[in-house]
Amino acid sequence: MTTTQEISLQTEPFVLNMGPLHPSTHGVYRMRVTLDGEVVLDIEPMFGYLHRGIEKLMEERTYTGCIPLTDRLDYASAMGNNLAYCVAVEKLAKIRVPERGEYIRVITAEMIRIANHCLAVGSMLNDAGALGTPFFYLWNEREKLYDLFEMLCGQRVLHNYIRIGGVSQDLPDEFLPALEKFVPQLHKFINEFEFFLKQNEILIARAQGVGVLPKDVALNCGISGPLARASGIKRDLRKDDPYSVYDRFEFDIPTAENGDCYDRYRVRMEEMKQSLHIIDQAIKKVPGGPFRAKVPQIIRPPAGEAYGHIEGPKGELGFYLVSDNSIAPYRCHIRSTSFINLTALRQMVKGWKIADLIVIFGSIDITMGEVDR
Amino acid sequence: MTTALSAKEIVSKLSAEFPDAVKEAGADSVLVKSASLPAVTEYLKTADGLKFDYINYITAIDYYDYFEVVYMMTSTEYNRSVTLKTRCETRNRPTVPSLAGIYQGADWQEREVYDLMGITFKGHPNMKRVFLWEGFDGHPLRKDWNK
């Protein structure tokens, strides 16, 4: 307090606790928000409300037994986690995956990317106050993808499909025709959906220029995925560090310049189209042969360490495994995309309104299971 | 393809700047003395031809005798990666200098390591527990921790 009498209106910032059970925290995220009226002065993110100790649990399980745990990390895109973990184990144990297995992996990974972006875009629009309609439209498409996943592995959400050395079972006969029918239909839907939202003045007012993430900050924070690409960082592990058979496909990396919420939304929509393009190519090229290498149920990789990473739907998802030549990983560290992508949230929201905080947070696209692990 | 910079290459580059920073060179990782870690990282981040501007992950491993803290950095410009390691020998309040001033991405990851492994990062602006609550007994990812 200054000693001189101030004539101007005295205002005082107040602290608002958001979460852990708040409608738009995508799970159990919590923020301590310091507000001056409607303006966000500062936020203090708090995690751990879904900290289940997955890294510790993995140390008690066999390498194959860990796969169900990876499903439950980022439950919005379970297949991606399976893939990242298996890539890491294969790197550690030097296992080669047969061609057919790789193609099936690519198809499923791109499918889950579409499913994840459906959820991400839908929930961002929901946070912007669109009261469910776009969310439900996108969820309807996601539901169709669930059908295809169910055909593959019998599970809708947590697939547990990709295994060390390949996939758990071969494609059913009716899968590829069904997928082939689904791709053009989804393409049509995406175009239609974009048409609806392109001219929406309120969405543009709410998202364009909001929550700008500059390129250098994004890089310094270690941000990856659509969030980084919307800020102009043209980095995609599918191109830069090709795993699986991604080097055989032709696709673009959509990027944007401004790094605002609207660009993130647009990048995600473009990525869905590119994923469809990859699926289109992969369907035509799926080779015959075994879908899985001959890998025993219980493997003992040689002592050492390996870091395997993939371009997951949310960004770089990596598993750092240390082996001591026993049947369980000695240490498994999960480089979780959501956790690191949240690092920049504080810089992004400062000075915006509380309503923008929600939209910016939604546009980052996180899953709490992956943040807290 | 992100190629890992071989240990030999890093050592040759580092030895000119920091003669006694490197303790040991593994196959594709370099063990650095913990005291010189910030200087080495700063150099790797800014030096021409290196530019490791993106931090992939920070983690720690408990080997009973010592803790190993692992850093992986990638250069988005040259598409190369490097893995640095450092060790702290003591089990009671092990300390490593913080990189939060150099990479913002290190901020929360160091807090996570502190929370789960109990390694304090010196110079970190906000060294608090991140996942578990204040007052949680011990650090669960240590090998000798049990309920």
Next chain:
Amino acid sequence: MNAVSYAAQAVPADWPGGYWWHWLFYTVVIIVFVLVMVMGAIYIERRGMGRMQLRYGPNRTGPFGLLQPVADALKVLLKENIVPNVADKIVHWLAPVIAFTPVLLIFAVIPFQNGALLTDLNIGILFIVAVSSISTVGVFMAGWGSGNKYSLLGAMRNVAAVVSYEIPMVLAIIGVVIFTGSLSTGAIVDAQDIPFILVQPLGFLIFFIAASAEINRSPFDLMEADSELTAGFHTEYSGMKFAMFYLVEYAEAIAMSAIITTIFLSGWRGPWLPPWLWFIIKTIIVFFVMVWTRATLPRVRIDQLMALAWKFLFPAAVINLFVSAIEVLVWPDISQWIFVGVNIAVAVIAIGVGTKMFKPGWGKVAV
């Protein structure tokens, strides 16, 4: 509804029973009308939004889910009433009452059909404008009395919205009043040989937007923005008090639809069908448009809400008023159909120019 409305036809304003009988009768009619219409509105909204979202909406409770609002109402009324420890008890208790009463008062001057209204005030429109903003006091009391930060934020937003939107709303109404030369609602309906939505298209749009903002219908539903403020000003309300607020929300929507019907859609006038039915049909159509916008549009931000009122609606309303005044002053005797064409052109130009020049909000604040 039928019996009541036929009775209303049989009961003119100068009923021989005297003033008090008339008063009692219309009080009952208004309360029944509001409650039944609110039930219908909830049903229409939930089913309508369901269909717009590729769903069915409630269809298990009663035939076609018609009893869903009844079940909701019964359940909510029977729920436990919680008063928070830190709440200001009296203010917390009084808030829903103060929010609810003005909504009923609005219907006092709304003609259900020719001459069938509680009282044909010669300042009817002024009465509506004055009374409709009292609800805000109740909402603010709820926000303050709950002792909850979300509630307070929601209430502050509502006060800000009402204070700003009252001005374009009144200016839009004055455009109509210039043409009719009377503030009485009955006279306004009588004057609408052409519905004023055609004569005053810009005024209608401004009024519709301002009304939506004032009663917090989407895209201006900031005061109970679910995704930001959990439930806004009624976060701490449960049981019967919450039911009151829920009632107010829909009753206000119905009231605004009824006002729009009266002022812009020629009220009860229409061919073939009985006048009261026309009134109800038009009200429901206006309400349906509100549901439609709710299902399709995202929410605006608070600064954008303010900017829309002051930078766009206010100048547009002044232009509208100016044009209308000139028309009435210079050509008092020519057919209104000429004005229809002129005013639609004015509206198109004003909106076109306005959207080019108008920049919503100022975005980031330096912290």
Next chain:
Amino acid sequence: MEIDENKEYIYDSYQLDCDEGKIIEQMKASTKKSIPDPADWIDADLKRNIVLTSLDWVIDWARRSSLWTAICYPACCGMEWMATLAPRFDGSRFGMEIMRASPRQADLLITAGTLTWKMAPNVRRIYNQMAEPKWVIAMGACGISGGIFRSGYNVVPGYNKIIPVDVYVPGCPPRPEALLYGIQQLQKKIGRAKAVPDLSELPNPLNELPNPLKKDKKK
């Protein structure tokens, strides 16, 4: 808080964290047994009540046909819960598409996901904030017993350690059909309730949470 160094704030974020930690530890120490199904401990009291058949029927009908859900979707089961409300499975048919973000206005708590000790005080608080009558569906293996994470150091083995649960829906995660079946079972259960029991006289197995506000007043 780093807003203005000249001003002192009541909220010191580290102190708040420590308070939270204490509450969690207290809760961890106090929950040894699981709380039984509320139907079991309310039953004795029911017999004393006057039976009002028609009125009961109407009240039960109203309650079971408009179950508004509170928001509690910590983990994976949340996906399937969203699917339950989404177009294909359409929970709105049962009149439950209204999700009340404020627990005061909600009737049903669907616990879709793993419960951790850090989260446990919040969930009980949400439950305590809900107005009577209220019901809980434990969704998924984690909600019932801790599931795959049961041996984790931060996982509560089942929601019934914290709050009384009415219906258990198994699965990891349960399909939307299973959840809808669980909801129908709950509706049946509500339909069986004979009268409004007076809950104030009952031995309530829920312990009150320590209230940080009260503690401050004493100081």
